[in-house]
Amino acid sequence: MIELPALGWQSIVIFVVFALSLLIATYCTYAERVIAAFLQDRVGPDRAGPFGLLQPLADAVKMFTKEEFFPGGANKALFIFGPCLAMITALMSSAVIPFGNNLSFGNNAFFLQGIEVNVGMLWVFGVVSLGVYGVMIGGWASNNKFSLLGAIRAASQNISYELAMGMSLIAVLMISETLSLRTITLQQSVAGEWHFWNIVKQPLGFIIFCVCAFAETNRTPFDLPECETELVGGYHTEYSSMKLGLYLFAEYINIFVASAVMSVLYFGGFNFPFQYELRSWLVENHDWTLAAAQNLITVLGTVGLFLKIFAFIFFFMWVRWTLPRFRYDQLMRLGWTILIPLAVVNILITGGLILLGVIK
Amino acid sequence: MQLTNRAKKLEKKPMTLAERAYLPAIFQGLSITMRHFFMKKATVRYPEEVRPFSPIFRGLHVLKRDEQGRERCTACGLCAVACPAEAITMVAGERKKGEESLYREEKYAISYEINMLRCIFCGLCEEACPKAAVYLQADKIAPPRYERDEFIYGKDRLVEPVSPDARSIRGIQLTPEQADSLRSNLAQQPV
Amino acid sequence: MSPIFLFLAFVALLSALGVVFAKNPVHSVLFLILTFFALSGHYLLLNAQFLAAVNIIVYAGAIMVLFLFVIMFLNLNVDTEPHKPALAKIAAAVAGGSLLLILVAALKDIAPTGAPQDATFDSQIGMVDRLGLVLYQDYLLPFELASVLFLVAMVGAVMLGKREAGERNF
Numbered sequence: 001m002i003e004l005p006a007l008g009w010q011s012i013v014i015f016v017v018f019a020l021s022l023l024i025a026t027y028c029t030y031a032e033r034v035i036a037a038f039l040q041d042r043v044g045p046d047r048a049g050p051f052g053l054l055q056p057l058a059d060a061v062k063m064f065t066k067e068e069f070f071p072g073g074a075n076k077a078l079f080i081f082g083p084c085l086a087m088i089t090a091l092m093s094s095a096v097i098p099f100g101n102n103l104s105f106g107n108n109a110f111f112l113q114g115i116e117v118n119v120g121m122l123w124v125f126g127v128v129s130l131g132v133y134g135v136m137i138g139g140w141a142s143n144n145k146f147s148l149l150g151a152i153r154a155a156s157q158n159i160s161y162e163l164a165m166g167m168s169l170i171a172v173l174m175i176s177e178t179l180s181l182r183t184i185t186l187q188q189s190v191a192g193e194w195h196f197w198n199i200v201k202q203p204l205g206f207i208i209f210c211v212c213a214f215a216e217t218n219r220t221p222f223d224l225p226e227c228e229t230e231l232v233g234g235y236h237t238e239y240s241s242m243k244l245g246l247y248l249f250a251e252y253i254n255i256f257v258a259s260a261v262m263s264v265l266y267f268g269g270f271n272f273p274f275q276y277e278l279r280s281w282l283v284e285n286h287d288w289t290l291a292a293a294q295n296l297i298t299v300l301g302t303v304g305l306f307l308k309i310f311a312f313i314f315f316f317m318w319v320r321w322t323l324p325r326f327r328y329d330q331l332m333r334l335g336w337t338i339l340i341p342l343a344v345v346n347i348l349i350t351g352g353l354i355l356l357g358v359i360k
Numbered sequence: 361m362q363l364t365n366r367a368k369k370l371e372k373k374p375m376t377l378a379e380r381a382y383l384p385a386i387f388q389g390l391s392i393t394m395r396h397f398f399m400k401k402a403t404v405r406y407p408e409e410v411r412p413f414s415p416i417f418r419g420l421h422v423l424k425r426d427e428q429g430r431e432r433c434t435a436c437g438l439c440a441v442a443c444p445a446e447a448i449t450m451v452a453g454e455r456k457k458g459e460e461s462l463y464r465e466e467k468y469a470i471s472y473e474i475n476m477l478r479c480i481f482c483g484l485c486e487e488a489c490p491k492a493a494v495y496l497q498a499d500k501i502a503p504p505r506y507e508r509d510e511f512i513y514g515k516d517r518l519v520e521p522v523s524p525d526a527r528s529i530r531g532i533q534l535t536p537e538q539a540d541s542l543r544s545n546l547a548q549q550p551v
Numbered sequence: 552m553s554p555i556f557l558f559l560a561f562v563a564l565l566s567a568l569g570v571v572f573a574k575n576p577v578h579s580v581l582f583l584i585l586t587f588f589a590l591s592g593h594y595l596l597l598n599a600q601f602l603a604a605v606n607i608i609v610y611a612g613a614i615m616v617l618f619l620f621v622i623m624f625l626n627l628n629v630d631t632e633p634h635k636p637a638l639a640k641i642a643a644a645v646a647g648g649s650l651l652l653i654l655v656a657a658l659k660d661i662a663p664t665g666a667p668q669d670a671t672f673d674s675q676i677g678m679v680d681r682l683g684l685v686l687y688q689d690y691l692l693p694f695e696l697a698s699v700l701f702l703v704a705m706v707g708a709v710m711l712g713k714r715e716a717g718e719r720n721f
C-alpha cells in the first residue's frame with residue numbers, strides 16, 4: 001500500500017476535479033453547438049476529427065492565435081483581471097462537491113471529494129455569489145457603455161436571484177439539518193429503507209433553485225448581461241482572444257458546477273437506486289468482500305453522478321435553444337415578486353410538514 | 361371599414377392560471393424542440409454529399425463541337441442578340457484554307473466571351489442558337505473566383521474539350537478512325 | 552502567531568490601506584473585497600467556518616456588489632471631483648483621529664481570555680449548530696430586534712421607491 005502524505009489524496013482529487021472541469025467545459029462548447037444544431041434540424045460541427053470531436057481543439061487554437069485587443073481608455077489591469085477572476089471563481093466551487101463515496105484499500109479509505117467542510121453548501125453559495133465580480137470588473141474596465149450596461153445587469157440579476165436561491169436552499173437544509181454536501185448526499189439513501197431523493201420532498205424548491213441556477217449562470221432565458229440584440233455582446237463586447245475564451249469557459253464551468261450542485265442537493269448525488277441491494281447481492285451470491293463491493297458501488301455511483309450532471313447540462317442547453325430571452329423588467333418581476341414569495345411559501349410548507357412529521 | 365369578411369376577431373381574454381404560470385408553456389416548447397432533436401437533419405454535408413441538380417438545371421455554358429471535333433459556332437450573333445443580360449460578345453472571322461477540320465462553318469468565332477457576372481442563366485442563348493452550338497450544362501455551376509475578370513469566360517474555357525476515346529454523355533462513341541482524325545484535329549488547334 | 556495569521560494580517564492591513572489611498576473608487580472597492588477575504592481567513596483560523604462563509608456571501612458577495620454597482624454609475628473623472636474646503640479636511644482628520652483614539656483606548660487592555668486552553672478547548676465552538684443554538688436561545692431578543700431593524704429599513708426603501716399619485720416615471 002502506498003503511503004500518501006497528509007492531504008496527498010485530496011490534492012490528487014482536487015487536481016482531477018480541476019482537470020475534469022476544464023475538460024467538461026471544453027466539451028460543453030462542442031456539445032452546445034451540436035445540441036443547438038440537432039434541435040434546429042442541423043448537424044453541427046462535424047469536420048474536425050470523427051464527429052467533429054476535435055472541434056474544441058480547433059477552437060482553442062483559434063482563440064489563442066487571435067489578436068489581443070485592448071480598447072482605448074480601458075483600465076488595462078482590471079481588463080485582464082476580469083476574465084481571470086471569472087475563471088477562478090468558477091473553478092473554486094467544485095472543490096467541495098462530493099463526486100463519490102469512499103474507496104477503501106486495506107485500512108485506508110479515500111473520499112472522492114476535494115475537501116469536506118461542514119459548511120460546504122455555504123462555500124458553493126459564497127463562491128457563486130463572487131462569480132459576478134469577473135463580469136462586473138471586465139464590463140466596467142472595457143470603457144464601453146454596452147459592456148457597462150451588461151455588467152450592471154449582471155450585478156443586479158445575480159443579487160436578485162441569489163435571494164430566491166438561498167431561500168429555496170433553506171428548505172433543503174431544514175430537511176437535512178446540515179450544510180455539508182456529503183452528509184446531504186448520504187441522507188438521501190439509507191441502507192435497508194425505502195428512501196427518497198430530495199426532489200420528492202422539495203419539488204417546488206427544486207423548480208425555484210433551477211430557475212435561479214439559470215439566472216446565476218447567465219444562461220438563456222436569463223442571459224441579459226450578454227444580450228446581443230440590445231447590448232452588442234454585453235460585458236464581453238470588447239474582449240477578444242483567450243480573454244474572451246476565459247469568459248466563455250467560466251460560463252460552462254459554472255453550468256457544470258450548478259448541475260453538480262443540483263444533482264447532489266435534489267437528485268441523490270452519487271446514490272443510485274438499489275445500490276445496497278446490489279452490494280449485498282454481490283457479497284452473498286458472488287463471494288465479494290464487502291470492501292470490494294463497496295468500491296464497485298462507489299465507482300458506479302460516481303459514474304451515475306456524472307450522468308446526472310450531464311443530463312442537467314443537456315437540460316441547460318435544451319432550454320437555451322427553446323426559450324427566448326426575457327425582457328429585463330420581466331426578469332426582475334419574476335425574481336422579486338414570484339420566486340422570492342414562492343420560496344418563502346416553500347419554507348413555510350416545509351416547516352409545517354416537518355412539524356407534522358410528514359417528511360424529515 | 362371592413363374590406364373582407366375573412367378578418368378574424370381576436371378577443372383578448374385574461375390568461376388562465378396555467379398560462380400565467382408559464383411552466384406548462386415551457387414544457388410544451390421543450391417537447392417541440394425535443395421532437396426536432398430526433399428529426400431527420402436537413403443538412404447536406406457538401407463535399408462528400410452533393411445535392412442532386414434539378415433536371416432542368418441550367419449551369420455553366422459550353423460551346424459544343426460536332427462529332428468530328430469541329431466547333432459548331434458560326435458566330436452568327438443570334439445568341440448575343442437574344443441574351444437579355446448582354447453577357448455575350450464575340451468577334452467573327454473567316455475560315456482559312458486547311459482549317460476545315462477545326463471549324464464546321466466558313467465563318468467562325470475568333471473570340472467568344474461570356475461574362476458570367478452578367479449572365480442570368482436564362483438559357484435564351486441556347487434556344488436562339490441555330491447551330492446547336494451553345495448549351496448550358498445541366499451539372500455544372502460557375503465556380504466562385506477571386507477576381508472579376510476571371511468571370512469572363514473565353515473560348516479557352518467554353519469550348520467543349522473532347523476526349524476522342526470516351527463515350528459522350530449522349531452515348532455517342534466514335535469509331536477508331538474517327539477518333540484518330542479527331543485527335544489530330546485537336547492537336548493542331550490553338551488553345 | 553502562525554505564519555498564516557501573519558500573512559493574513561499583512562494582506563488585511565495592506566488592502567485596508569489600499570482602500571483609503573487608492574485614487575480610483577473602483578480600486579478602493581476591490582481592495583475592500585480583498586480585506587473581507589483576509590478577514591474571512593481570520594475567522595477560519597478562529598475555527599468559525601460559518602462566520603467566514605457568511606462574511607463572504609453577505610459582505611463580499613452581496614453588499615460589495617451593490618457598492619460596485621453604484622460606483623460604476625458615478626462619473627469618475629478627476630475634473631468632476633468637487634474640491635473640498637480645507638475646513639472639511641481638518642474636520643475629517645479630527646473625527647477620524649478621535650475614532651482611532653477611542654478604538655485603541657477601548658481595545659488596549661483586552662486580553663484574549665478565550666484563547667484555547669487545551670483541556671477546555673471545544674473544537675465545535677464555531678460550527679453552525681452551536682451558533683444557531685446560541686443565537687436562538689441566549690440571544691433571541693437581540694436577534695429578533697435586529698431583524699425588525701432590517702424590516703424597517705426594507706419598508707423605508709419600499710416607501711421611497713413607491714410611485715406617488717400623479718407621478719409618472721415612464
Ligand code: SF4
Pocket residue numbers: 439442443444445446447448474478479480481482483484485486
Ligand atoms: S444564359 Fe441567358 S443571360 Fe446567360 S448568356 Fe445565355 S442568354 Fe445571356
Ligand code: SF4
Pocket residue numbers: 432433434435436437438439440450488489490491492493494
Ligand atoms: S453560339 Fe450559336 S447563336 Fe451564338 S454565335 Fe454561335 S452559332 Fe450563333
